[in-house]
Amino acid sequence: MERNARLTLILTLAILVLPLAGRADERKQLAFDTIDRNAAQIADISDSIFYFGELGMQEFETTKLLKGTLEAAGFRVELGGADMPTNLWAEWGSGHPKIAIVTEVDALPGGSQKPLDFARAPLVPGAPGHMEGHNTHGGVASAAAYAVKQVMQRYNLPGTVAISFGPAEEQLASRPFIVRAGYFKDVDAIIYLHIGPVLATGYGLTNYAAISSIFTFHGKTAHGAINPWDGRDAVDAVELMDIGFDKLREHLHPTYRAHRTITNGGIQPNIIPDIGQIWWFVRDANMPDAKATYDKLVKIAEGAALMTGTTYDVKYAASAWPQLVNRSIAEAIQKDIDMVGVPAWTEEEQAFARDFQKSANRPVVGLRTKPEALGERHQSASSNDNGDVSWVVPAGLLNFPASVPGVEYHEWHAAVTPVSSISHKGQVAGAKVLVASIIDLLTSPDLLAKARAEFAVESKQTPYFSLLPADATPDVDLNRAEMDKYRPAMRQFYLNKTPRFD
């Protein structure tokens, strides 16, 4: 009897639970079918952006394409918010939960390269190009948001799905402004999207805090031989600031990083320079420590000015909090990663990757055939200004496998593969994981509550503060001259496609 009762109970529970589980799978299956059906459109978007090759704050063709694609797919699109003409925010739906994809689409100076060519072969010599693969973010984010919309419509899910394409990530130049403008105030969670050599997520602090400022010293000019005693040498102040910081290095925590470039070192030796300029980056594993080092750097500038009888001013250039990635969201993303898996690479793709690694003098390991396990990620000393977003809203992180392992970004080799079949297949896998994880966040109040509770503790331990001076405005002229110089020659490579999701 007892045994029969237990069996009945189990059967009843199974009947209650199974349809729910089935429905969840059904929703994700609809999303995956939508992504697969739109694989060509994803590639068209990402490949088009590759050939636009636009630098930060100059992403005009890129955002025009994304705006057109997303509007045609039914999204409300705002271009130019937070006083940045290429800042794009798109959303569909209404109310909560509100889940946003956060990513960027800018290229790098000097990155122009003919795809699939193992030798250095710029499409336009000297021109910018995608040697990190941010072009792939456009297709993946748009298609994932579209697939979420399809699922929300079919299953009557409440809430909002949004995308934030922030300008000029490569110069850490926009996210503090987007946060200050309040875009994330009513967002419940974000997933930060970035290309990688692996399919992976992570949690904790995944990269570094950074503060970038330009110090300009003002002196008094004079003839270097006739009356140098009348001069106040602004470049002496630059040198003393550099030496002063070198004396400080020994007394900083080993986690710090600091690097500088002298952007104005005088005119010629027989003119005492009345202007000298030095541009600094200060970084650390967390923002309070980076800020403490930065405050010392400002004191050193004061000292250098005092020693040389000059004055100085500081211009905020950029800043980034380290990415704080939520463990609860990471665990949900990891389940989706394990469900989707890495793409089935063909033998040709593996051979291509090995040949490429060999020719680029990297370990010949081919493409990864398994996703990264959760917890394998270490904190990187690089920075990304989307870090600021992760301190005002719980954040997840997704890297999708659209580049070749061992080929590091920010050099031309990384521009060889962003429009390859490897990249295209990696983008499809990325879009599937992304859409699945957004569905999780939209449909699981428990997951959101857990993520919020975790975020509340972490953001209380280290409360967010903006590094932006109150009067700071975005540098919308950033890269304008460089882009204007090369754009006419780059136009001949535009794909002129009008991708439309179906």
Ligand SMILES: [Zn+2]
């Ligand atoms: Zn990047």
